[in-house]
Amino acid sequence: MRKSYLAALCTALCVPGVANSSENFPLSYTSIGLEGSYVDSGNSDDKSTAKDNLDNYFEGGLNLTHQFNPNWSALLQGSYAEPETRTTNLDTELMRFSAGGRIHPAKFRLADWRPFGGLGYSYTDIEVDNGGDKTEDAIYLEGGFQRMLAPRFLFEAGIRARTELEDGYVDGQYFAGVHYLFNREYPKAPRPAAVTTSRPAVVAPPKDTDGDGVIDDLDKCPDTPQGALVDSDGCPKELTKEIRETLYVEFELDKTLVRRQFFPEIGELAKVMKQYPTSTILLEGHTDSTGSSSYNQKLSKSRADAVMKVLINEFGIDQSRITTSGMGESQPIASNESVDGRAKNRRVEAIVSGKYSEILKK
Template identity: 30%
Template sequence: MKLKNTLGVAIGSLIAATSVSALAQGQGAVEVEAFGKHYFTDSSRDVQRDGELYGAGISYFLTEDVSLGLSYGEYHDLTSQDPVGAGGHKNIKGSLTSLDATYHFGQPGVGLRPYVSAGAAHQSIGQADRGGRDSSTFANVGTGVKYYFTENFFAKASVDGMYNIDANEGEWMAGLGVGMNFGGSTRQVAQVEPTPEPAPAPIVDTEPEPEPELVRVELDVKFDFDKAQVREESYSDIKNLADFMQQYPQTSTTVEGHTDSVGTDQYNQRLSERRAQAVRDVLVNQYGVESQRVDSVGYGESRPVADNSTEEGRQINRRVEAEVEAQVR
């Protein structure tokens, strides 16, 4: 019961931590989680097919999609299958330490992210019919789904298959967990005081009303090679576009992502979509432009504006573009 109470405190702490300022998901992020799993043992050991594994883990994101994680859990409610001596069924204690690589599908951010995993584990567990502990090495495969309620807080459901290499037997677990994601690219944007609008000139009744004038704001954001993170120096340009759209609420725009020609067409198409989505997220989530007024699209490497055979040309082609027009009098 002590471990269950500790787990409850950990879960409560994770939920309370959602009030902390959000840090972006992505490469370099760290996830911590608490979990509980139902453990189905193999039949050759003198253990009932009933038990729970409670524990916690920590993962580091090598890329936006791939993480490497270490977890530790302790078994509870495991008993011997047959009575042991006059004491009846014996309570069996044990622990499981796992190292797993996980690939996440979908885009980082709020919403659903399925995943698959593979790795290895070390199990130390008591023996029902004789003293001491039994140690085994497992090969793990798993699948599951995470739902991110915010950029930081998520819940997960999982199914894990475990192959006991030493005993040549298979086992499996099914579980639930909650966790926190933090420590990705921290965004620190300087607060710029808005320039006050000049007072409008008085209108003289004897003068004709001026003809409408078309004004335009264009955006050109550059990206590092094979990256979809918005550079720090690009935030001021994105803010200018957001301020213009806030001033003219009838406007809308489409954010267009592009890549250079390095890599496959399929990979570059996905990379261009991620770049466009990253700029859209800054406009909507950071600068308050309504989401229905901003679309995003990726064109991959299909629309170069410079020579992809040179480094200078490829740098120019790694971009996101957008423009907004409005008629003013």
């Protein structure tokens, strides 16, 4: 029996078609799913009655689960099978109803698989063709692994050991199932931390502190920015111009993480903002059409907040100069019918605009 359990676990880890998933598990969700299983009927040692002596059989079930938080979930299951008796080959009908709880390690993963363990109760009604009838009460222990196939689909596989309370025999059950998720909740984007920036002191020549080419005794503007064009009094020459810079940052499906490949472009945008210290920026988050509109609205706002965090933490832009907005799926720039189009629509647009006084550089 132990060898069979180990073989079932290995099979669960090697199911074709799920090896390429990299989706994150929601914090909480409700799901409905279909389960198929094979029951190794341990009651074959009990030959007292036909209805106690079932052959091994396949069983199909309908599951309803609810994940309360990353650590705990509950399972309700109704299942049906048509096994035969082992010695008399009589047809039977088996209806089983189960309820149990599961525990999930919140952070532990095995190659993107999430393990779980569970404990529950089963009530079974067995009807035999010759008119016999029997009900059973049992408790079960289970263990297995789960993996996200897509944002709304979860695959699981594992084993159960079910102990009948009256006669004490144990059945082994190897199961696998697919679940559809709804009412999903994901982590909120972290709030940007307050950032203080300090600039190193400028080491300047003793008689020209700001390095503008005008000695301190004649300099009427001693704090001229380095590299600025100045007049004979040492004051910067300025001109007025209108600036508008646009940036696109694309995101992976259902993710808010800003990928490192976009940091140089965000850095160029931060450079423009530092050149124009009175400027402000608007960050607009967008999503593709995957998921509900209300969820996409929150996701787009979280993406804009994530870019804001990069501007603050990586490039020292003051938070008071940044405004974020979530546009959801309302403003696609490409078709949502293709993979490439949806990828382009998962983006944040950053716009710097306005009229500023610019100090002319040398």
